[in-house]
Amino acid sequence: xxxxxxxxxxxxxxxxxxxxxxxxxxxxxxxxxxxxxxxxxxxxxxxxxxxxxxxxxxxxxxxxxxxxxxxxxxxxxxxxxxxxxxxxxxxxxxxxxxxxxxxxxxxxxxxxxxxxxxxxxxxxxxxxxxxxxxxxxxxxxxxxxxxxxxxxxxxxxxxxxxxxxxxxxxxxxxxxxxxxxxxxxxxxxxxxxxxxxxxxxxxxxxxxxxxxxxxxxxxxxxxxxxxxxxxxxxxxxxxxxxxxxxxxxxxxxxxxxxxxxxxxxxxxxxxxxxxxxxxxxxxxxxxxxxxxxxxx
Amino acid sequence: xxxxxxxxxxxxxxxxxxxxxxxxxxxxxxxxxxxxxxxxxxxxxxxxxxxxxxxxxxxxxxxxxxxxxxxxxxxxxxxxxxxxxxxxxxxxxxxxxxxxxxxxxxxxxxxxxxxxxxxxxxxxxxxxxxxxxxxxxxxxxxxxxxxxxxxxxxxxxxxxxxxxxxxxxxxxxxxxxxxxxxxxxxxxxxxxxxxxxxxxxxxxxxxxxxxxxxxxxxxxxxxxxxxxxxxxxxxxxxxxxxxxxxxxxxxxxxxxxxxxxxxxxxxxxxxxxxxxxxxxxxxxxxxxxxxxxxxxxxxxxxxxxxxxxxxxxxxxxxxxxxxxxxxxxxxxxxxxxxxxxxxxxxxxxxxxxxxxxxxxxxxxxxxxxxxxxxxxxxxxxxxxxxxxxxxxxxxxxxxxxxxxxxxxxxxxxxxxxxxxxxxxxxxxxxxxxxxxxxxxxxxxxxxxxx
Numbered sequence: 001x002x003x004x005x006x007x008x009x010x011x012x013x014x015x016x017x018x019x020x021x022x023x024x025x026x027x028x029x030x031x032x033x034x035x036x037x038x039x040x041x042x043x044x045x046x047x048x049x050x051x052x053x054x055x056x057x058x059x060x061x062x063x064x065x066x067x068x069x070x071x072x073x074x075x076x077x078x079x080x081x082x083x084x085x086x087x088x089x090x091x092x093x094x095x096x097x098x099x100x101x102x103x104x105x106x107x108x109x110x111x112x113x114x115x116x117x118x119x120x121x122x123x124x125x126x127x128x129x130x131x132x133x134x135x136x137x138x139x140x141x142x143x144x145x146x147x148x149x150x151x152x153x154x155x156x157x158x159x160x161x162x163x164x165x166x167x168x169x170x171x172x173x174x175x176x177x178x179x180x181x182x183x184x185x186x187x188x189x190x191x192x193x194x195x196x197x198x199x200x201x202x203x204x205x206x207x208x209x210x211x212x213x214x215x216x217x218x219x220x221x222x223x224x225x226x227x228x229x230x231x232x233x234x235x236x237x238x239x240x241x242x243x244x245x246x247x248x249x250x251x252x253x254x255x256x257x258x259x260x261x262x263x264x265x266x267x268x269x270x271x272x273x274x275x276x277x278x279x280x281x282x283x284x285x286x287x288x289x290x291x292x293x294x295x296x
Numbered sequence: 297x298x299x300x301x302x303x304x305x306x307x308x309x310x311x312x313x314x315x316x317x318x319x320x321x322x323x324x325x326x327x328x329x330x331x332x333x334x335x336x337x338x339x340x341x342x343x344x345x346x347x348x349x350x351x352x353x354x355x356x357x358x359x360x361x362x363x364x365x366x367x368x369x370x371x372x373x374x375x376x377x378x379x380x381x382x383x384x385x386x387x388x389x390x391x392x393x394x395x396x397x398x399x400x401x402x403x404x405x406x407x408x409x410x411x412x413x414x415x416x417x418x419x420x421x422x423x424x425x426x427x428x429x430x431x432x433x434x435x436x437x438x439x440x441x442x443x444x445x446x447x448x449x450x451x452x453x454x455x456x457x458x459x460x461x462x463x464x465x466x467x468x469x470x471x472x473x474x475x476x477x478x479x480x481x482x483x484x485x486x487x488x489x490x491x492x493x494x495x496x497x498x499x500x501x502x503x504x505x506x507x508x509x510x511x512x513x514x515x516x517x518x519x520x521x522x523x524x525x526x527x528x529x530x531x532x533x534x535x536x537x538x539x540x541x542x543x544x545x546x547x548x549x550x551x552x553x554x555x556x557x558x559x560x561x562x563x564x565x566x567x568x569x570x571x572x573x574x575x576x577x578x579x580x581x582x583x584x585x586x587x588x589x590x591x592x593x594x595x596x597x598x599x600x601x602x603x604x605x606x607x608x609x610x611x612x613x614x615x616x617x618x619x620x621x622x623x624x625x626x627x628x629x630x631x632x633x634x635x636x637x638x639x640x641x642x643x644x645x646x647x648x649x650x651x652x653x654x655x656x657x658x659x660x661x662x663x664x665x666x667x668x669x670x671x672x673x674x675x676x677x678x679x680x681x682x683x684x685x686x687x688x689x690x691x692x693x694x695x696x697x698x699x700x701x702x703x704x705x706x707x708x709x710x711x712x713x714x715x716x717x718x719x720x721x722x723x724x725x726x727x728x729x730x731x732x733x734x735x736x737x738x739x740x741x742x743x744x745x746x
Contacts, residue, residue, distance in 0.1 A: 001413065001451065001467050001728050001729040001746055002413060002449075002628060002677035002678075002728065003644060003675060003677060003693050003694075003726055003728055003746060004745070004746045005745070005746050006742050006743055006744070006745045006746075007725065007726065007737065007739060007743070007745075007746075008739070008741040008742070008743050008744075009389060009725075009742045009744065010741060011735070011742055012387065013387070013389055013742070014386070014387040014388065014389065015389070015390070015392075016389075016390065016391045016392055016393070016725060017389060018723040018725055019726075019744075020739075020741060022613070022726070024560075024628055024644075024645050025644075025645030026598060026624075026625045026628075026646075029564065031544050031562060031596055032468075032495060032513050032514075032544070032562040033468055033729050033745075033746065034731060034732060034745035034746065035731050035732060036609065036731075036732045037732050037734055037743065037745050038734060039736055039743060041736070041737050041738060044738055045736070046743065047743070048353055050564060050593065052514075052516075052543075052544055052565060052566055052593065053564040053565070053566065053593035053594060053595050054566055054590070054591060054592065054593025055593055061736065061738060064626070066645050074593055074595075075591055076591035076592065077591060078590075078591050079590045079591055080590060080591060080593065081589075081590040081591070082566075082588055082617055083584050083586050094653070113591075140460035144546060145401060156554040179528060186429070203734075208369070209369075210529075211658065215730050227443075227446065231443050231445075236381070241369060251369075251371050251372055252372055252376075252377055252380050252381075253377065253380065253381045254383070255379070255381075255385070256381060257381070259381065259382060259649070260384075260385075265731045265732060266731055266733030266744065266745070267733060267745075268731040268733040268734050268735040268742060269735060270740075272737070275386075277733055278733075279730035279731065279732070279733050279744060280730070281469065281729050281730060282416075282448070283390065284391070284414050284415075284727050284728060284729070285388055285389060285390035285727070285730070286388070286389040286390070286730055286733065286744055287385035287388055287389075287744065288385055288386055288387040288389075288742075289383060289386065290383075291380060291383065293372060293380055294380070296369070
């Protein structure tokens with residue numbers, strides 16, 4: 001992918017619309033594909049993990065162009081290693097970084113070479129953590145490790161087949177922890193089942209205790225070169241409650257399965273307009289669905 | 297200040313109500329017991345607008361709701377579930393045009409071959425194609441595209457001079473180099489394909505040794521394969537390690553006269569330890585990300601590093617072009633003109649092509665810079681030289697175009713020719729591998745990352 005960026009589009013944009021602004025360039029310290037970001041609407045900031053420099057970059061919410069981050073967490077004390085995901089809790093002022101079998105927690109205002117204030121890790125956690133999100137109202141940390149990423153230290157594609165590239169396999173699930181969980185904490189609840197196994201990026205609607213997760217079943221391409229089914233329309237957004245526990249299918253599915261999503265990745269929601277936005281990597285597109293039922 | 301005390305009062309009320317609720321309830325699957333840490337975490341919140349998340353305005357309301365946790369909502373019925381699952385989007389953000397990422401010139405057959413990322417294709421145009429100003433776009437002579445092609449985010453392309461075979465690497469999502477007969481078109485299976493490391497970006501052929509050299513972003517490395525390698529065959533050489541000073545390498549070029557290779561680096565890097573079993577069974581496969589040392593990441597300035605083309609292991613570059621005078625800004629692609637002794641670099645976010653001497657070293661200014669609105673250079677991610685016709689080609693990811701200049705062009709010249717895949721005034725959203733999203737409630741904007 002030739003050009004990493006964070007582009008901001010008007011919510012109602014459609015078709016080949018140009019972004020209202022875009023963050024890109026040498027000063028941004030971006031490297032390759034940005035696998036996750038978080039918007040802190042309390043402090044109006046955008047957080048981005050740097051996969052190669054092992055950093056968490058924070059930008060002003062109105063950042064535009066080739067601008068430098070206002071803060072960056074990086075250095076040997078951080079324990080950051082190939083961070084590809086991040087979540088922020090603007091209410092309680094904390095940053096959550098999942099990486100394999102642990103979740104690192106930093107103060108929101110941390111800058112430079114700082115150690116995490118908490119680390120969720122240990123056999124009772126059940127992590128693999130590929131992606132996390134936070135519900136600051138119900139005080140929850142929610143972690144997903146889709147089956148493609150459910151290997152310690154590795155993610156997706158070849159990682160699961162690479163003899164030098166991964167550890168033992170974890171059980172994929174959506175795990176719900178207390179927000180302040182620390183150390184070898186057990187999850188409060190674990191959502192399992194076929195859909196939860198393939199859950200990927202997530203977001204929440206805290207006011208109603210709703211979890212939205214991109215679900216990506218099927219073939220993601222393998223070493224042997226078998227790509228049959230890779231472009232099947234089997235992805236969708238799954239909707240769960242934060243109170244769900246055990247083998248629970250999603251309460252709603254959005255955008256499929258069998259509708260149009262081939263390789264769904266990003267997820268965002270606007271409860272005010274009751275819209276759910278989903279990006280699809282294979283289609284190079286962003287879809288906006290109007291789903292009042294998901295916000296009731 | 298009074299507002300802060302109001303918040304604190306509401307939180308105290310919430311806490312008391314929660315404690316009462318917990319005392320009266322018995323094990324129903326509801327919100328966890330709230331501890332005293334809730335008080336510690338409360339702080340004055342900055343002013344924001346929007347309703348969807350927790351802001352200064354909504355925080356008291358939301359925290360109050362903790363006293364009566366969200367009830368477990370009823371599961372929707374099957375009819376509603378089916379209706380929602382089949383509901384089509386109300387809007388689709390997508391660029392229908394082709395986005396040119398990388399290119400190579402085939403002067404033998406008078407063609408330009410373009411790696412295209414937006415629609416997962418390889419496009420072949422006549423070298424002399426020139427989109428008329430009033431035309432919407434130029435149609436390519438041939439297109440390779442479809443689900444059989446193994447093409448996704450193709451950004452690097454090479455043409456074999458004797459045969460015209462086309463070699464393409466995917467930067468992301470599919471770790472395969474694909475090879476086609478030059479006449480391939482449509483949804484064709486590649487003639488052969490080769491398993492490559494994750495995140496290859498640049499590719500160049502060394503015809504003297506019948507080898508292909510590729511940069512690997514993920515591993516800060518250059519791997520070399522035999523040109524006829526296929527399937528799961530491994531590399532014959534690996535250049536990787538801290539002494540190389542490679543940092544997120546992108547473009548690569550070979551100078552056949554001097555036997556040197558030039559690599560452009562964006563600058564982010566980390567350190568890793570050797571060890572573990574050979575990856576994919578190959579001793580010369582790059583040391584992978586799982587050997588990375590936590591906390592070892594660094595930000596370096598962008599650079600051009602120079603090595604002998606047969607360099608292997610962890611060796612220092614012969615020269616490094618790096619520093620504020622260089623004008624490097626996401627140096628994404630590079631080409632060498634052996635006879636002129638010049639290297640050409642596409643700088644994505646500077647909207648420039650900068651030219652240096654092949655013998656340059658250190659913090660040197662470019663000897664020429666192409667930039668400006670007449671040049672139409674916009675987010676250049678590919679640069680190539682036609683050594684037969686002495687032309688410089690630029691792939692402009694940000695303007696649906698490839699532009700052609702005399703090799704000695706400087707300043708803000710109008711291109712000799714332009715191949716467009718869209719109208720000049722359309723602009724380009726540059727969506728490529730849209731991976732993650734967020735909703736900016738303050739500005740009512742959707743944030744999308746590539």
